[in-house]
Amino acid sequence: NAGVTQTPKFRVLKTGQSMTLLCAQDMNHEYMYWYRQDPGMGLRLIHYSVGEGTTAKGEVPDGYNVSRLKKQNFLLGLESAAPSQTSVYFCASSPRISSYEQYFGPGTRLTVT
C-alpha cells in the first residue's frame, strides 16, 4: 500500500514550456486535490475532484488544468509555465465517508526559470 504518490519529485522548466504532474492513490478514495505551497502562504487549493470524470476549481486555478480519467489518478497540467508557478505542489486524497482527513503525497518541487 503506497498511499499517495507523485511524479516527478523535482522538475525545472523554462517559461512557456508545458508539463503534467501525476498523482496516484491506491486507497480507492473518491476525492482528490491539488495544492501549491509557497513561502508564507500555507497550502492553497488549485483544483479538486469529487469522483472519476469530475473536476472543480479551487482558490488559485488560473494557469492550471486537471483531469480525472481514472479514479486512482489525478493529473495537473501546466500548458505554458510562468515563473509565478514556481512552487511545491502537493496532491492529496480523501475517502467519501465524512472523515475529512486528507492523505498527502510527498510533493513535487517545480522551478520555472
Place this chain on the structure above:
Amino acid sequence: DQQVKQNSPSLSVQEGRISILNCDYTNSMFDYFLWYKKYPAEGPTFLISISSIKDKNEDGRFTVFLNKSAKHLSLHIVPSQPGDSAVYFCAAISGTYKYIFGTGTRLKVLA
C-alpha cells in the same frame, strides 16, 4: 483575505513542557477543523480534528480546543518531544470539501 490565520510563524519549547499552537479564523460557516504536521521534504500528515459542534477533542498527547465565539482553535501537545519538531498547519472546511489552510507554525522542541 486570509480566512485562516496562524499568527506565530515559530515556537520553541523545552522537551517535556506543553506546546500550544494557535489558529484564528474569520468565516463562521466553517464546520470542521483539522491540524496537520509536516516534516521537511514530506507531505503533511493528519494529526487531529474537531467538529464545530464540539469544543474539545483529545488523542493521546494531542488535544484541540475550539472557541467558536472567539473563532479560535488551539492545539496542545503534552508532553512535547523532540520528534514533534515540525511545521503545524491548521485547516478549516465548510462542507464543500474546499480546505482552507493557515500559513503554518514551525515548532522546535529543545532537548
